[in-house]
Amino acid sequence: MAWRVGILRELLCVSEKAANIARKEGEKNKKFAVDFKPLAGVLVQEAIKQNMENKFPGLGKKIFGEESNEFTNALGEKIIMRLCPTVEETVDLLNKVLNGNKLASETLAKVVHQDVVFSDPALDAIEINIPQDTLGVWVDPIDSTYQYIKGSADIKSNQGIFPSGLQCVTILIGVCDIQTGVPLMGVINQPFVSQDLNALRWKGQCNWGLSYMGTNIHSFLPV
Numbered sequence: 516m517a518w519r520v521g522i523l524r525e526l527l528c529v530s531e532k533a534a535n536i537a538r539k540e541g542e543k544n545k546k547f548a549v550d551f552k553p554l555a556g557v558l559v560q561e562a563i564k565q566n567m568e569n570k571f572p573g574l575g576k577k578i579f580g581e582e583s584n585e586f587t588n589a590l591g592e593k594i595i596m597r598l599c600p601t602v603e604e605t606v607d608l609l610n611k612v613l614n615g616n617k618l619a620s621e622t623l624a625k626v627v628h629q630d631v632v633f634s635d636p637a638l639d640a641i642e643i644n645i646p647q648d649t650l651g652v653w654v655d656p657i658d659s660t661y662q663y664i665k666g667s668a669d670i671k672s673n674q675g676i677f678p679s680g681l682q683c684v685t686i687l688i689g690v691c692d693i694q695t696g697v698p699l700m701g702v703i704n705q706p707f708v709s710q711d712l713n714a715l716r717w718k719g720q721c722n723w724g725l726s727y728m729g730t731n732i733h734s735f736l737p738v
């Protein structure tokens with residue numbers, strides 16, 4: 516059986532898990548008495564790192580990101596945020612970061628540990644083998660952080676372009692050749708694209724691209 520672009524497929528899944536974490540904040544107003552937006556970037560980055568390491572042992576140490584995993588809570592305690600082996604342990608750790616807000620901790624831990632199945636038939640059709648040891652990964656877990664924290668959900672687009680607002684927020688994962696820095700593949704996940712005003716749920720979208728040894732393909736191309 517031909518080896519398919521396993522890493523890129525996995526990055527799509529993990530970016531969708533990251534988008535789920537980002538979207539959980541939307542439920543805050545209903546359920547949580549705590550603002551966990553400052554934590555979301557750290558949590559997303561750690562989730563991406565840990566999930567990729569689990570699937571591709573050795574890759575985790577070549578994943579770099581914008582956030583430090585050191586988090587300071589409201590009491591001024593420094594906590595190293597990471598994904599624990601079990602949901603319960605992650606709940607305990609999140610609980611420290613979120614100053615004992617059990618409901619928020621449990622909700623977030625559940626999303627972080629949830630398996631996400633997410634695929635694109637166009638990507639499934641590609642058969643290409645990229646050796647893992649040549650790869651480096653850069654993550655921007657929440658791009659447009661200011662819009663994520665302060666951004667409105669009611670901004671109108673200008674010919675499809677949002678000048679500000681939640682729609683500007685993206686999860687960016689870029690993969691390069693670690694020797695040369697040449698970009699090889701990447702995923703852009705946009706967690707907030709359109710909102711169902713009755714359920715107040717957001718729908719997102721995810722795009723990807725790959726450029727390797729003469730194969731150039733991205734999610735905008737028809738199959």
Ligand SMILES: [Mg+2]
Nearest residue numbers: 581655657658
């Ligand atoms: Mg950022």
